[in-house]
Amino acid sequence: MTPAAPDYPRPRSPLHLFIAFTVLALQGFGGVLAVAQRELVDRRRWMTREEFVDAYSVAQLLPGPNVVNLSLMLGDRFFGWRGAFAAISGMLFAPLVLVIVLAASYNQLASFPAVAGALRGMGAVAAGLILAMALKMLGTLRRNPLGPVLCALLGLTTLVAVTVFRAPLAWVVIGLGSAGWCIARWCIARREHGR
Known part of the structure; x- marks a missing residue:
């Protein structure tokens, strides 16, 4: 990825990247892509929509989860290998801990209908977020x-x-x-x- 333009906001430090990607990862239960687009393009303005589409296209071609690849590229863009490590750590650490805790307690929680309903609802929300993001990104197809x-x-x-x-x-x-x-x-x- 090319360096950000000077007038773009940029993360203050690798720690700032780590925190931003941790928050991003915790918002994206069932799919982080739509949340990543909103957070990185609309809210933090670390990328333009065109840059997001280009970077995401490359991230899809690389092995591994798309958004993890995207975090790696964005971290490298701002702080080199330290930024890449901070961004990917933020993307993976909290969800890993959460998944381990949920897996350990799944047998006790699976029998509750509310838990099954919540998981189905989260799946529907994730699908809706991805559709909304796709519609929002349609404008980039003109170029x-x-x-x-x-x-x-x-x-x-x-x-x-x-x-x-x-x-x-x-x-x-x-x-x-x-x-x-x-x-x-x-x-x-x-x-x-x-x-």
Whole structure:
């Protein structure tokens, strides 16, 4: 990632990054992506929407959880390896402790209908947050080399492949990701030759 512009707010220290990512991780039960976009772009303004989309695209290609990869890249952007370590530690430490505590007490809590209902409700909220974030980020597609129509077509093809045809996600990502990359390269080359 390129360094932030001088007029952008930036974290004060690696400790500030650690605390910010800890708070972010604790807000995202069932999915942190929508919370990360709101926290990093809208609230803290450490990234623009375009930078978020670009960084998240790269984070999806790397092995491991997307938001953890994103935290690693953002930490490195501001403080190098110390920032990367602080951000990833903030992303993982508190949720790890929480999961260990919940796993240890699950057998005692699973029999309560309120707990099962709360978990179902959290899943619905996570899905709603991801949908809201996707709608909010649609504006960035205007500057995408593919344009909104081709992006929507690739997204719809992905949705149909996974939900209707039950294609394995790994093959969908490899196949449609490669196709999207090739189409984007063709669109960029066409645009450059048109100048």
